[in-house]
Amino acid sequence: YRPHPMMKAMLESAPAYDKDPNGSGPFGFTETNPIPVNGPIGQLAYLSRLETQSGQRILFHRLGAIDKVDVFEAVTFDGSGWFIFFVDLYHPRRSRLTPDGFRFTKDVAQFSGPRGCPRG
Template sequence: MSKKANGFSGLMESFFQRFVPDVVQGGKGRFGYDASNPIPVAGIQGEYLYLSRLKTEAGERLSYRHNGSCYAANSVNELDRFTMTRADGTVVCELYMDKFHVGNSQKVPQGLLLD
């Protein structure tokens, strides 16, 4: 790859790190756990990428299942609700995601980690 291409790539990465919000503006409540404070991601692919990186604080991998869509009073965007489970099927939590953003949040709901 040329130096010019590397420079552009680095510029774009810097742009996204600077302008991709980790939280939804006006979000209220527990990040990710409350529909009023969903996790901002870039499209359906962004949802799957973010969710596939989540694990418990003990390092346990989680599975996810789309559990419908909803709206929050403080947002015009349709939100997606996901149920997170352990390998044995035990439900860990439900998370709300807003897929209408330009990048994926790097913030993590309390009690979880991003790989």
């Protein structure tokens, strides 16, 4: 993946932080305190690594955007939890923090869904 030159310039000029120091509201759950990530692939990599504190992985899709902040809807694999995440993709790296109630999975099967799925 090679970002468009304009996207690359924005990513390189943006601040590298885990959380916006001027953000307000719950981290990742409001447009005024979005999760900083590095481009569209960074969004997928970050969100695919999230799981709830009880170990439930999530399925997600993009709903749209509010200015420069993308909005994602997510649901746990078992359907017990539903969330809206706000993600700012114009940063040089992905945040190392997770929204309240979440952690990063140790499972390396990113993007491929749960283990044990038959291969086509």
